Amino acid sequence: QVQLVESGGGLVQAGGSLRLSCAASGLTFSTYVMGWFRQAPGKEREFVAGISRSGGTRAYADSVKGRFTISRDNAKNTVYLQMNSLKPEDTAVYYCAADKAWVVTRQLHEYDYWGQGTQVTVSS
Secondary structure, eight states: OOOEEOOOOEEEEEEEEEEEEEEEESOGGSSSSEEEEEEOOEEEEOEEEOEEEEEEEOEEEETTTTTEEEEEEETEEEEHHHEEEOOGGGGGGEEEEEEESSSSSOOGGGEEEEEOOEEEEEEE
């Protein structure tokens, strides 16, 4: 049974930082592309960042480029999202997802497994 469990969300002031973690189990972690997505109230879920199996390739949404960093530790079956210079518009539920693929994709429907999400709230 595959499980993806996010943690690290919370309330932070604008300009602050948070580090999200996603612990995976029940799958061979190093054979999955990993992604972070987010969904704000009343909006569609959107791609935030993705990382290839080895970590050598990373992709970011334009809205977070230069502020967020995705990384992974295959020995710990964990993917991270370091979020700096947070803005109120970053407020959303953040989800991690796993895709049995060779390249990073931004398409939600390509991802096979999803976590339950963690809330990030940025106050102004």
